[in-house]
Amino acid sequence: MTLFGLEMGGQxxxxxxxxxxxxxxxxxxxxxxxxxxxxxxxxxxxxKARRDAELAGEDNDRPKTGPWG
Known part of the structure; x- marks a missing residue:
């Protein structure tokens, strides 16, 4: 077989x-x-979205005490 002008053997x-x-x-x-x-x-x-939603849900259930509400 010849490929690009070179004779190619089995190997x-x-x-x-x-x-x-x-x-x-x-x-x-x-x-x-x-x-x-x-x-x-x-x-x-x-x-991360599930975790953020879980944390946001927990923040609403917590009583608002302290100087930051």
Whole structure:
């Protein structure tokens, strides 16, 4: 087989296929990493919103005493 004017044997073709497979694995790993980061950020925002709502609900039930009301 000739590629870009160079004769490629079985070993070169196998190496090229291996490099392409490794590239595909890296792309898949990067996608999973980005997806997990997005999931964690969404989870953290939802947790913070639940916590803020919980704290806001507790503040209304507390008796207003002291110099700051």
């Amino acid at each position: 070169e073709i196998a190496s090229l296929c291996g490099l392409l497979a490794v590239l595909a694995l890296w792309i898949a790993a990067l996608r999973r990493e980005k997806r997990s980061i997005k999931w964690f950020r969404d989870w953290e925002a939802a947790r």
